Structure formats: structure tokens, C-alpha cells
Amino acid sequence: PNVGESGVEPGSRARGFLDRWRDPVGKGDATRFSRRLEWSGISPEAVEWVTSHEAPPRGLEIPGWARLLGEALSEIPGGAEAGGGVSAEDGPIPFEEVLRPFVTWATRKAKHRAPSIRDLFSPRSVEDARRGLLRRLSDRSAITLLAEFRRGSHAYAHFTGTMDAGRWMDLFEEYPVLARQFGSTILFWIDGLIELALRLAQDGSALAEAVGDGSGGGDANGPGMVDRIHFGAGDFHDGGRATAILTFENGTRVVYKPRDLCAEAAWFGLLSWLNRRAGDGVEMFRTLRVLPRDGYGWMEFADPAPLEDDGQAADYYRNAGRMVCLVYVLGGVDCHFENLVASGSDPILVDLETILQPRPRRDPASAPGSPRAHSVMRGWMLPSWKSPVEGGKPLDLSALGCQESQETEFPEWVWGDVNTDRMSVQERPMSLVPRSNRVVDPSGQPGLSEFLDPLIEGFDEMYRWFRGAREVWLSQPDPIVGMRSCSIRVLLRATATYGKVLHRGTAPDLLRDGVEWSIHADVGASAWLGWKRPPPLWGALEAEHAALLVGDVPRFETPGDSPDLPLGSTPDLVGCFQEGAFDRFLTTLGELDEADRAEQAARIRQSIATWEMVRRGDSDFDLYLAASLSPD
Numbered sequence: 001p002n003v004g005e006s007g008v009e010p011g012s013r014a015r016g017f018l019d020r021w022r023d024p025v026g027k028g029d030a031t032r033f034s035r036r037l038e039w040s041g042i043s044p045e046a047v048e049w050v051t052s053h054e055a056p057p058r059g060l061e062i063p064g065w066a067r068l069l070g071e072a073l074s075e076i077p078g079g080a081e082a083g084g085g086v087s088a089e090d091g092p093i094p095f096e097e098v099l100r101p102f103v104t105w106a107t108r109k110a111k112h113r114a115p116s117i118r119d120l121f122s123p124r125s126v127e128d129a130r131r132g133l134l135r136r137l138s139d140r141s142a143i144t145l146l147a148e149f150r151r152g153s154h155a156y157a158h159f160t161g162t163m164d165a166g167r168w169m170d171l172f173e174e175y176p177v178l179a180r181q182f183g184s185t186i187l188f189w190i191d192g193l194i195e196l197a198l199r200l201a202q203d204g205s206a207l208a209e210a211v212g213d214g215s216g217g218g219d220a221n222g223p224g225m226v227d228r229i230h231f232g233a234g235d236f237h238d239g240g241r242a243t244a245i246l247t248f249e250n251g252t253r254v255v256y257k258p259r260d261l262c263a264e265a266a267w268f269g270l271l272s273w274l275n276r277r278a279g280d281g282v283e284m285f286r287t288l289r290v291l292p293r294d295g296y297g298w299m300e301f302a303d304p305a306p307l308e309d310d311g312q313a314a315d316y317y318r319n320a321g322r323m324v325c326l327v328y329v330l331g332g333v334d335c336h337f338e339n340l341v342a343s344g345s346d347p348i349l350v351d352l353e354t355i356l357q358p359r360p361r362r363d364p365a366s367a368p369g370s371p372r373a374h375s376v377m378r379g380w381m382l383p384s385w386k387s388p389v390e391g392g393k394p395l396d397l398s399a400l401g402c403q404e405s406q407e408t409e410f411p412e413w414v415w416g417d418v419n420t421d422r423m424s425v426q427e428r429p430m431s432l433v434p435r436s437n438r439v440v441d442p443s444g445q446p447g448l449s450e451f452l453d454p455l456i457e458g459f460d461e462m463y464r465w466f467r468g469a470r471e472v473w474l475s476q477p478d479p480i481v482g483m484r485s486c487s488i489r490v491l492l493r494a495t496a497t498y499g500k501v502l503h504r505g506t507a508p509d510l511l512r513d514g515v516e517w518s519i520h521a522d523v524g525a526s527a528w529l530g531w532k533r534p535p536p537l538w539g540a541l542e543a544e545h546a547a548l549l550v551g552d553v554p555r556f557e558t559p560g561d562s563p564d565l566p567l568g569s570t571p572d573l574v575g576c577f578q579e580g581a582f583d584r585f586l587t588t589l590g591e592l593d594e595a596d597r598a599e600q601a602a603r604i605r606q607s608i609a610t611w612e613m614v615r616r617g618d619s620d621f622d623l624y625l626a627a628s629l630s631p632d
């Protein structure tokens with residue numbers, strides 16, 4: 001009775017899990033690991049119970065993903081499905097033949113629940129959406145499917161031809177974590193497509209007026225049918241939701257964001273206000289039209305455009321300097337290369353969910369922070385470096401500094417001979433390729449160092465304007481006060497950390513056991529175990545794990561005027577921040593002075609000087625590390 005089906009005593013099994021958990025989380029420190037268990041109310045007895053009971057407790061409700069996956073398996077045809085319908089503009093997708101039946105079933109399910117999909121989306125855009133689901137399912141399952149394929153000596157066509165519902169059921173029983181991720185991905189895709197269709201139908205006319213060209217694509221009641229759709233323009237959050245770029249029949253492109261766009265509306269309202277105050281017809285900033293709705297919104301698409309001449313290049317960097325100052329004073333972060341569009345003389349930030357940030361509470365046992373810890377480098381607008389991968393250059397993810405391809409420390413799967421008998425995969429460092437943020441000059445690539453003076457001029461001008469108009473800013477009800485009530489995304493840790501967890505979480509050994517996968521995903525705890533008592537944000541770990549388990553990048557929001565962190569299904573973390581995001585901005589505004597301006601300008605100069613040194617290939621990394629001022 002004390003030995004499970006595996007023949008391993010429960011106590012021994014539990015000790016094995018605890019040992020494997022202790023190493024990555026506790027870093028070999030028994031005290032740190034004991035904090036991890038104690039702070040989450042986990043006892044060794046609880047670990048033993050979980051690891052020795054394979055069946056779920058009686059009365060446990062079957063989750064939605066499991067019901068949906070069971071329904072799909074009972075209805076999909078056996079074997080592989082030919083490639084009819086799903087476009088292949090981006091090349092073959094690993095194991096797409098055996099995944100297509102699920103995509104076809106999910107499409108039929110979505111159209112049955114929301115018939116308006118047929119009226120709103122052209123066949124080509126539906127194929128785009130199907131292709132997105134196909135790639136997501138392949139990302140989740142391809143490594144495991146390759147391992148299964150290699151178990152036998154059959155040809156690829158034979159393997160795919162035998163993947164009927166019964167074989168899939170056997171696979172999901174062997175890899176239950178894969179079953180959860182697979183079912184969740186399909187469920188999220190169906191719900192997300194239906195949600196988009198309903199919102200598009202509801203907002204059609206207002207959308208054409210607010211962010212389109214007003215022509216309605218030939219339809220007086222809206223922008224016409226969606227002709228192309230690109231999902232995944234960013235990470236997946238909150239139940240598989242992601243930004244999408246819609247192209248309508250008349251060529252108009254609109255960005256759909258399945259989250260609150262109050263921050264974007266307030267930001268571009270602020271830029272318009274600044275343009276009006278500049279006078280003399282001067283337009284310092286280009287603005288985008290935004291249509292915010294309850295929990296989602298639409299935004300004008302920003303096209304990248306090359307520079308016309310050196311004069312426009314100087315204007316670009318002068319405007320960029322002004323924007324660096326705005327981000328600094330507001331306290332924004334995460335303004336990296338993927339969130340900036342270089343359009344002629346205009347740098348345009350297109351993702352503003354982190355433009356304000358609350359002030360975190362510090363560990364009482366740690367040394368006091370510097371009064372000048374708030375730096376222009378925190379926003380990631382300016383060149384900022386991560387440690388170099390072995391034998392490579394430092395990695396710069398900043399909006400202005402990331403202008404050339406770089407090899408990163410982030411892993412990716414590279415497939416060879418896809419969907420053939422010789423199919424293979426290798427893990428390699430990902431190459432980072434700047435696109436929309438790249439400053440393109442027809443006469444050659446302009447260097448940041450060549451336009452340092454306009455960059456500093458723009459920063460100084462905006463900084464001194466802030467100081468001179470401080471009382472005006474504080475007294476105006478709009479637009480700056482409008483940010484007070486915006487939902488602000490809080491970054492608990494670097495998004496790349498989550499990306500590594502999700503990438504390595506596709507390993508078959510982890511997909512076999514939920515406890516093993518949970519240990520793998522427990523990356524956030526280690527960073528906080530240096531505290532002597534549970535840190536204020538400790539309660540967010542459970543929500544992090546839940547998001548990662550279904551393939552999402554965890555996302556947390558807080559009202560701009562609150563020091564609390566809402567967690568939805570679990571109790572809110574009350575008072576977990578020392579200062580709310582908007583109050584932190586007011587504090588910074590009140591501390592602006594000439595000494596701080598000079599210090600931040602010096603940081604800008606130092607950042608650009610280091611950028612030039614790294615670009616030249618200087619191998620003295622000690623010098624680079626001494627000169628670099630990475631975000632804290």
C-alpha cells in the first residue's frame with residue numbers, strides 16, 4: 001500500500017522532488033530553501049501527498065481545457081490532414097500535418113459560436129489566424145512529437161498517418177502537462193477570435209472614424225472586411241491574448257490590443273498638449289489616434305520610414321532626446337527596441353503600458369538606495385547592455401541603441417529538413433534583428449554619436465520646460481492627471497526570464513509531470529529569498545506559475561494611483577508598493593533641479609560613448625562595464 005505504480009516509495013519520491021527543487025531555487029542554501037517552503041505554507045508532508053497521489057481528489061471539477069480537448073479528440077478524423085487552406089508563406093511548420101485537424105476543428109467551433117466571423121474576416125485573414133494557432137500548437141508539442149517519431153524506425157509519412165485520436169490520447173496520458181498546454185492553447189484561440197469578432201462588429205463605425213482613414217473600405221457602416229491579420233505582435237498574456245495587426249480591404253492597418261489603452265490615450269493626449277504649447281506651428285511629437293474601450297482598444301498603425309537627409313536625422317535625435325526626458329520624468333520602463341517605431345524625423349513609442357511604475361518596497365535589511373537611483377537609463381530608451389554571451393559583444397536591447405543584428409543569450413529551436421524522414425532540431429542562441437526602430441538613412445547608417453548634440457539639446461529643453469511649467473502640470477486636469485486612473489503594467493522581472501522558462505518547458509521530461517514542470521517554472525522565488533521575511537510581492541508567485549503553466553507570459557496591472565497589486569482570483573497584495581505610480585511621478589517632478597539635469601545629461605553622454613566603443617568592437621569588457629550604466 002505504500003508503494004505506487006512506479007514501484008517507488010512515496011517518501012522517497014517526495015525527497016527526490018525536494019532535492020531537485022532545492023538546487024535551482026535555494027542555490028544550495030538550506031536556509032533559503034526552507035524560506036521558500038515556509039513562506040508559501042508548504043510542508044514536506046504536503047509534498048509527499050501530492051507526489052504520491054496520481055488521481056485528482058474526488059469532486060474536482062474538470063477544467064475547461066480538458067473538456068474541450070476531449071471534445072476535439074472525439075470529433076477530429078484520424079491521421080494527418082493535407083495542407084488545404086492553411087497558407088505557408090512563412091515556410092513549413094514542424095508536424096503541421098498532424099496538428100491541422102485540431103486547427104480545422106477549432107475554426108469550425110469558433111464560426112459556430114460566432115457566425116459574424118464569416119462576415120467580418122476574409123478567407124485569407126481566417127487562414128492567417130489558423131496559421132497562428134498552428135504555429136502555437138507546434139511550439140508546444142513539436143519537441144515531444146519529434147521524440148515520439150524517433151522512437152520507431154518508420155518514415156515520417158507513416159508516423160503522421162498513425163496519429164489518430166487514440167494515439168493522441170495515449171500521448172496526452174504520457175505527457176499530461178502537454179495536454180493542459182495543448183487544450184488551453186486551443187481554448188484561448190477560440191475565445192480570443194470570437195472576442196475579436198464581437199468587438200470588431202461593435203466598434204466598426206467608430207473604429208473607421210477614430211483610427212482608420214474614414215472611408216470605411218466601401219462600407220458606410222465600418223472599415224470593411226479584415227483582409228489580413230497578424231497575431232502575436234508581442235507576448236501572449238491573460239489567456240492567450242496578444243496584440244494583432246489588422247489590414248482592411250482598403251489597405252488601412254489598425255492595431256488591436258486586448259488590454260486597457262488608457263495609458264496610450266493619455267500619452268498621445270499629453271504629446272498633443274505639448275505640441276500645442278510649443279506654439280509657432282512647431283510639432284515636437286507625432287501622435288497616433290487611439291480608440292480606448294473597456295478592457296481593450298484600437299490604435300493607429302505606425303509605419304516606419306527612412307530619413308530624408310542629415311537635417312531630418314538631427315530632428316529625429318532632438319525629438320528622441322525630448323522623449324527620453326518624458327520617459328525619465330514619468331518613470332517609464334521597458335521602452336526597448338520592439339516598442340519604438342522610427343518614422344522619418346519622428347521616434348514613436350507604440351506600447352505605453354509601463355510608462356508609469358510604482359516604487360517598490362526595499363528589503364529593510366539591505367543598504368539604503370541612492371537618492372539618485374532614478375536614472376534616464378531605467379527606461380531602456382538609451383543604449384544599455386546585458387553581459388555578453390561567451391565570445392560575443394554585449395547585448396543592447398534599447399530603443400535607440402539596438403540598430404544592428406546581435407546574437408543573444410536567449411535560446412531558440414532551429415529545425416532542419418522539416419516534416420521529412422531526416423527531420424532534426426538544434427537549440428541555438430537567438431539572433432536579434434531590429435526592424436521598426438532602425439534609423440534608416442539612404443546615404444548610410446547614422447550613428448548615435450554623430451547626433452549626440454541634438455539628443456542632449458532635446459533632453460535639456462524638455463527637462464527645463466518641465467521645471468518651468470511644474471505648477472501648470474500639476475494644476476491641469478488633462479492630460480497628465482488622466483494618467484492617475486490608468487491601469488499600469490508592473491514588471492516583476494524581465495520578460496526574457498519568462499521566455500526561457502517557456503522555451504525549456506517544452507522538454508518532454510518536464511511535460512510528463514506537473515510537479516517537475518512547476519519546479520522548473522519556480523524561477524521567481526529565488527530572487528526574493530535573500531529577504532529575511534516574505535517580501536511584499538511574494539503572493540504574486542502563484543499567479544506567475546498559473547500563467548506560465550498554460551503558456552502565457554505573466555502580466556500584472558495596478559491602478560496608477562494605488563500602492564496595491566490586484567491579483568484577481570487570489571487576495572490583493574495591499575500596500576506592496578512604497579508609492580503608487582502616479583505619486584512616484586509627482587515625487588520625481590518635485591525633485592527636478594539643475595544638478596539632476598546635469599547628472600542625467602552626463603549619463604546620456606556616457607551611454608552613447610560606450611555604445612560607440614562597443615560598436616567599434618573594443619574587446620576591453622572591463623572598460624565597457626565601467627562605462628555602462630545599465631537600468632537598475
